[in-house]
Amino acid sequence: MDILTALGFRASGRNALPVYKEICVLTIFFLVLTLIIHMYRITDFMIFCIYVMSFDLLYGYLGLLSFGHVLYLGVGVYISVLFSIYINSNPLLSLLAGTLGGGIIAAILGLIVVKLDGASFALVNLAFSQIGYFLVSSTFQKLTHGTDGISSRVDAWGFLNFSNEYITFSFILISMLLVFYLLRKLTSSPFGVLIRSIKENETRVTFLGYNTFLYKWITFFIAGTIASFAGGIYTLYVQYVSPTVLNPLDNIDPILAVLIGGAGNLYGAIAGGLLFMIMKDWLSSHFAVWQWVLGIILLIISFWFRHGFTGFVMAIRNYQRKKAVIYDQNGAQG
Amino acid sequence: MVESIVYGFTLGAILYLFSIGLSLTFGTMKIINFAHAMAYTLGVYFFITFLRLFPGAFCISTFLAVLCMIPVAYIVERLIIRRLYGESLDYAIIATYAVLLIGTDFIKFVWGNVPQQVSDPVGLSISIFNFIIPVYRLIIIAVAVILFVGLNILLRTTIIGKIVIAALEDAEGVRCLGVNVSKHFSIVFIFGTLLAVLGGILYAPISAADPYMWLNILLIAFAVVILGGMGNLNGTFVSAFVLGITMAITGRFWSQAADTIVFVIMALVLIFRRRVA
Numbered sequence: 274m275d276i277l278t279a280l281g282f283r284a285s286g287r288n289a290l291p292v293y294k295e296i297c298v299l300t301i302f303f304l305v306l307t308l309i310i311h312m313y314r315i316t317d318f319m320i321f322c323i324y325v326m327s328f329d330l331l332y333g334y335l336g337l338l339s340f341g342h343v344l345y346l347g348v349g350v351y352i353s354v355l356f357s358i359y360i361n362s363n364p365l366l367s368l369l370a371g372t373l374g375g376g377i378i379a380a381i382l383g384l385i386v387v388k389l390d391g392a393s394f395a396l397v398n399l400a401f402s403q404i405g406y407f408l409v410s411s412t413f414q415k416l417t418h419g420t421d422g423i424s425s426r427v428d429a430w431g432f433l434n435f436s437n438e439y440i441t442f443s444f445i446l447i448s449m450l451l452v453f454y455l456l457r458k459l460t461s462s463p464f465g466v467l468i469r470s471i472k473e474n475e476t477r478v479t480f481l482g483y484n485t486f487l488y489k490w491i492t493f494f495i496a497g498t499i500a501s502f503a504g505g506i507y508t509l510y511v512q513y514v515s516p517t518v519l520n521p522l523d524n525i526d527p528i529l530a531v532l533i534g535g536a537g538n539l540y541g542a543i544a545g546g547l548l549f550m551i552m553k554d555w556l557s558s559h560f561a562v563w564q565w566v567l568g569i570i571l572l573i574i575s576f577w578f579r580h581g582f583t584g585f586v587m588a589i590r591n592y593q594r595k596k597a598v599i600y601d602q603n604g605a606q607g
Numbered sequence: 608m609v610e611s612i613v614y615g616f617t618l619g620a621i622l623y624l625f626s627i628g629l630s631l632t633f634g635t636m637k638i639i640n641f642a643h644a645m646a647y648t649l650g651v652y653f654f655i656t657f658l659r660l661f662p663g664a665f666c667i668s669t670f671l672a673v674l675c676m677i678p679v680a681y682i683v684e685r686l687i688i689r690r691l692y693g694e695s696l697d698y699a700i701i702a703t704y705a706v707l708l709i710g711t712d713f714i715k716f717v718w719g720n721v722p723q724q725v726s727d728p729v730g731l732s733i734s735i736f737n738f739i740i741p742v743y744r745l746i747i748i749a750v751a752v753i754l755f756v757g758l759n760i761l762l763r764t765t766i767i768g769k770i771v772i773a774a775l776e777d778a779e780g781v782r783c784l785g786v787n788v789s790k791h792f793s794i795v796f797i798f799g800t801l802l803a804v805l806g807g808i809l810y811a812p813i814s815a816a817d818p819y820m821w822l823n824i825l826l827i828a829f830a831v832v833i834l835g836g837m838g839n840l841n842g843t844f845v846s847a848f849v850l851g852i853t854m855a856i857t858g859r860f861w862s863q864a865a866d867t868i869v870f871v872i873m874a875l876v877l878i879f880r881r882r883v884a
Contacts, residue, residue, distance in 0.1 A: 338697045385878055391696045392639045392837070396829040397877065400870040403826050411863045521822065525704060532701065562715050568708035575698040575705070576690060 292457050296450050299543070303446055306547075314554065316442050319449045320507050321530070322546035326456055326539055327499035328527035333537035334460055335492045336472030338391075340524050341398030344405045345497040347519035349375040349504020351409055351417065354425040354514045362428040364435055368505040375501020376494060383493040387486060402521045410516040422515025425508050435509045448506055452499055456539055459495070468492050469537075526553075529567060532574045535581030544582050609738040611859045612852060617744040617813070619851025620751030624806030625824055626831040626843050627758070628799025634775040634838020636792055638691060641703040642683050643803055644821030645710030650676045650804030651816045652718050655725060665728035669808050673801050680800035684793050692789070707821070714818045722817040747809050754802065755844050762840070771795055775838045823866060827854075830873040 307315050328342050353371030361367065386397050409417045417423060427435060435441050459465055470478050471485050479485050508514065526549065534545020552570075556563040574581065580588075625647060632640045653675045657668035687706055691699040729743040762768035770791050774781045782788045807820075814820065831850055835842030850869050858865035 332697075338700065340700075385874055389877065392633065392700070393833055393877075395639070395700055396833060397873070400826055400830060400873060404867050404870050407863070407867050412867075521826075522819075525708070528701065562712045565709045565712035568705040568712070571701055571705035571708070572687070575702040579698070 292454060295457070296454060299450060299453065300446065303449075307442075310551075312438060312442050314550075316438075316445050316510060318547055318550045319445050320503055320510060321526075321550050322543045323449050323452050323506065324500055324503040325527050325530045325534070325546035325549075326452055326542040327496045327503065329531050329534075329536065329539065329542035330456060330460070330492060330499070331496040332528070332531055333542070334465065334472065335468045335489060337387075337489070337493070338395050338528070339386075339398040340395040340528075341400070341402030341521070342496075342500060342527050343519060343521070343524045344398070344402040345375045345379055345500035346504040346507070347402075347405055347409070347516075348378050349501030350508050350514045350518050351504075352501075353505040353508040354423060355416065357425045357427045357508070358423070362426050363430050364427045364433055364509050365430060367425070367427060368502070368509060371505030371508060372498055372502040375504060376498035379497020379501070380490075380494045383490045383497070387489045387493050399521060399524060402519065402524060406516055406519040406521055409519055417516070420516055422513060422517075424513045427509060427512060435512070441510055445506055445510065448502075452502070453539060453543070456499075460539070464488070464491075472537075525567070525571075529571060531581075532571070533581055535583035535585075538583045541581055541583035548582065608859075609735070610740065611855045613740050613744055613748075615852030615855030616748045616848065617851070618855055619848035620748045621806045621810045622824070622828060622831050622851050623751050623755065623844055623847035624809070625803045626828040626835070626847055627840065628796075628803045629828055630832050630835065630838055630840060630843045631771070631775075631795050631799045632688075633832065634840075635771065635778060635795055636688065636692060637696065637778075638688060638699040639696065639703070640688070640796075641700065641825070642687065642706040642710070643703075643800065644825040645707045646676055646680060646683070646800045647803045647807040647824070648714060648816075648818065648821045649679065649710055651807040651811050651820070652714055652723075654808045654811065655718075655723050655816055658725065669805070672808060673804050676801060676804045677797060680797040681793070683800075684796045688796060689789060689793075692792075711818050711821075718818075720818060722815040724815050725811040727812045743812065750805075750809065758840070767791060767794060827866065827869050830869045833873060834876055 303315065303319065310318075324342075324346055327345075328339070331342070332338050349371040351371075352374035353367040356370035356374075357364075357367040360370070382401055386394055386401070389397055410419055429435070433440060433444065435444075460469075467478070467483065467488055471488060475485050504518070507518075530545040530549035531542055532545070533548050534543065535541030552566075556566055560566075578585065625643075628643050629640060632638055632643070650672050654668050654672035657671045658665070661667055683706060687702055688699075691702060727741065727743050729741070729746065731742045732739045733742055733745075734740070762772055770781060770786055770788075774788060774791065778788055810824075827850065831843060831847045834850070835844070835846035850872070853868060853872065854865045857868040
């Protein structure tokens with residue numbers, strides 16, 4: 274199969290659900306959520322959800338655990354901020370610049386890291402994210418103002434005025450739904466089946482004649498690009514950046530979010546992103562030292578709840594369905 | 608320049624002490640152990656506490672701190688690592704990282720966030736050809752070399768060592784011979800942790816202790832282990848010293864790039880080497 278047909282957005286037959294329904298549900302869900310939590314926080318959560326979805330493509334679908342995904346988020350933020358200051362203050366162009374810049378870096382580094390498996394993959398990514406942190410905080414200090422951080426200079430473009438809370442919210446909601454739509458199509462296409470097969474057994478996929486390196490590289494590239502897209506949106510929303518966005522210790526955030534939600538499921542990524550952010554907000558505003566709670570949750574998940582929140586929901590649903598079937602059979606007999 | 612090279616050897620010695628545990632754990636149990644970094648930091652904090660109790664008694668405090676870490680290492684091995692044998696690598700990474708998070712917060716909670724200084728216990732310097740070299744650094748290098756030789760002798764001559772070498776090759780095969788592998792893994796794990804604690808304590812007078820002191824050395828030690836070959840003990844020794852010297856020499860000319868050069872070397876090696884780990 275050549276790449277184009279593999280990437281072609283063909284739904285894989287009977288398993289495909291109507292995507293428009295899912296998008297409607299998500300839209301309504303997030304709009305209702307604004308009634309409970311302040312819109313400002315929800316906007317933040319949605320950016321994080323985009324980021325978590327990109328990580329889910331890499332970890333949940335392809336099965337590569339990266340300990341350095343924060344690099345692509347940070348690169349997206351930095352490139353779009355610098356673009357808006359030095360080249361053009363159009364918000365969409367700086368978003369595009371951040372996305373492309375992060376994508377190019379993911380494409381180059383992907384050539385190195387995708388060759389690795391398991392442990393080395395995780396660690397080399399961690400090392401690259403450390404290099405990124407070092408570069409922005411000291412090497413390019415003149416450009417990035419080091420640890421002081423810089424403010425972006427994004428102007429309004431048409432009605433897209435990012436100092437307006439409602440417009441920002443709608444723009445980011447639409448972006449998130451767009452990413453969801455694209456990833457939904459991608460993961461239910463033959464390409465998605467292929468990368469899931471690589472997760473299950475790469476050797477067999479190689480024996481079937483596929484160049485697994487290429488598909489892993491493409492997935493890595495897409496995941497990096499979407500993470501940078503999240504970074505670019507973050508710039509539009511926060512309009513300020515400091516090296517803390519690239520803090521290597523934050524690499525655990527998307528991993529934890531994906532695990533909470535359930536890996537290999539886009540709903541899981543969104544649910545996990547939301548739950549993680551709500552938990553983090555609550556804990557960090559109530560306790561000075563709070564990361565140990567994350568540690569305990571991670572331990573519980575890695576020992577007993579490996580399918581996360583969505584796995585839990587599905588188990589309940591299956592249980593109810595089984596009960597219904599038994600009830601029907603009993604009814605038929607009686 | 609001679610000072611830089613001696614400093615590089617010192618750094619290499621510390622890196623070796625830290626990496627050997629990581630390499631052994633990966634080689635035998637196939638687990639990437641982030642909890643190693645927790646033990647390293649916690650050991651240093653124990654040491655500082657003992658040093659306050661017995662001022663000036665560097666050796667006694669070191670001994671007590673290393674002793675205190677034995678139960679900690681055993682608990683981590685028993686409760687976390689042992690549950691993850693043969694499981695997917697991802698969950699092992701995540702669970703040991705969780706231990707690291709909990710340990711770091713424990714340290715922050717008990718000892719606070721402020722970096723703690725330890726003074727040089729020897730305080731003497733000797734001058735060789737007009738270069739002034741602190742004796743303490745030479746002692747660190749000597750300790751690492753002695754431990755390297757001792758470890759090799761132990762592994763070659765004792766029955767435990769032979770089982771460990773065999774398990775590095777094929778843990779499943781050793782299990783089939785009727786050897787209680789997990790008991791030996793447990794010993795290896797505790798031993799590796801204690802070496803890391805010793806490395807941390809020896810390094811404390813050169814640097815300072817803070818709750819995130821593990822981050823830098825952990826990243827560099829991963830590079831050491833990847834370059835030396837995971838589970839390859841002699842390879843770990845060589846790559847630790849090579850990277851230590853490279854860092855010291857780079858640091859002399861461009862101090863900020865000292866850490867980054869390690870990852871650049873790692874990336875270059877990974878590009879040109881086909882098979883890793």
